[in-house]
Amino acid sequence: MTNYSNNTSNITIRPEKASDYLEVQHLIKLAFENTTEGEPTEPLLVKRLRQSDAYIPELSLVAENEKGTLVGHILLSKVKVVSEESTALLLGVAPLSVLPDYQREGIGSLLMREAHKRASELGYKGALLIGHKEYYPRFGYKKASLYGIQFPFEAPDDCCMAIELKEGGLQGIHGMVHYSSAFYE
Numbered sequence: 001m002t003n004y005s006n007n008t009s010n011i012t013i014r015p016e017k018a019s020d021y022l023e024v025q026h027l028i029k030l031a032f033e034n035t036t037e038g039e040p041t042e043p044l045l046v047k048r049l050r051q052s053d054a055y056i057p058e059l060s061l062v063a064e065n066e067k068g069t070l071v072g073h074i075l076l077s078k079v080k081v082v083s084e085e086s087t088a089l090l091l092g093v094a095p096l097s098v099l100p101d102y103q104r105e106g107i108g109s110l111l112m113r114e115a116h117k118r119a120s121e122l123g124y125k126g127a128l129l130i131g132h133k134e135y136y137p138r139f140g141y142k143k144a145s146l147y148g149i150q151f152p153f154e155a156p157d158d159c160c161m162a163i164e165l166k167e168g169g170l171q172g173i174h175g176m177v178h179y180s181s182a183f184y185e
C-alpha cells in the first residue's frame with residue numbers, strides 16, 4: 001500500500017480485491033458517463049479483462065479514500081507488439097477512471113505513477129495507451145509512432161502513446177499492437 005503526503009494524503013492506492021469488483025464497475029461507469037469518450041463499454045471491458053490471460057491482478061489498482069470509498073481505478077493488462085522479427089510483451093493502460101466529483105485533485109496522476117512503479121518492479125519494459133494527448137505526456141508518454149509502434153484502432157497519431165518503464169525499455173521493440181480479445185468482444 002502506498003500513502004501520499006500531498007493534497008491526496010487521504011488516498012490509498014492498492015490492488016483491487018474480488019469484493020471491490022461491483023464498486024469498481026460502477027465508478028468506471030460514472031467516470032465515463034458524459035465524456036466525449038463516452039464508452040459505455042468500459043466497465044464491461046474491465047470485467048472481460050479480469051477473466052482473460054491478459055489480466056494482471058497486481059496491476060488493477062484502486063484509489064480508496066479515508067471513508068473507504070473507491071474514487072479511482074486503473075488497469076494495466078498484457079499486450080503484445082508483433083513484428084516480422086519479434087514479439088514483445090508490454091502493457092496496455094485502459095481504462096483510467098476517477099469519479100467525477102473527485103477529478104482534478106491529482107488522483108488520476110497518483111494512479112498512473114503508482115501503476116508505472118509497480119509495473120516496472122514486476123519487470124515490464126513499457127506501456128502503451130490511446131488517450132488524451134494533453135494529459136499523458138506529463139507522465140513521460142511519447143507518440144508510439146516514434147518507436148515504430150502501430151495500433152490496430154483508428155485514432156490520431158498523437159493520441160497513440162508509449163512510455164519506457166525502464167531506460168531504453170522500448171529499444172528494438174516495434175510493430176503492431178495486439179490486444180487481448182477482451183478488447184474486441
Ligand SMILES: CC(C)(COP(=O)(O)OP(=O)(O)OC[C@H]1O[C@@H](n2cnc3c(N)ncnc32)[C@H](O)[C@@H]1OP(=O)(O)O)[C@@H](O)C(=O)NCCC(=O)NCCS
Nearest residue numbers: 031032096097098103104105106107108109131132134135
Ligand atoms: C482523465 C482522468 C482519469 C484524469 O483524472 P484526474 O484525477 O481528474 O486527473 P489529475 O487530477 O491527476 O490531473 C488533472 C489534470 O488532468 C487534466 N485532465 C483531466 N481530464 C482531462 C482530459 N479529458 N483531457 C485532457 N486533460 C485532462 C486536467 O486539465 C488537469 O490538468 P492540470 O493539472 O494541467 O490542471 C479523469 O478526468 C477521468 O476519469 N475522466 C473520465 C474518464 C476518462 O476520460 N478516462 C481517460 C480515458 S483516456
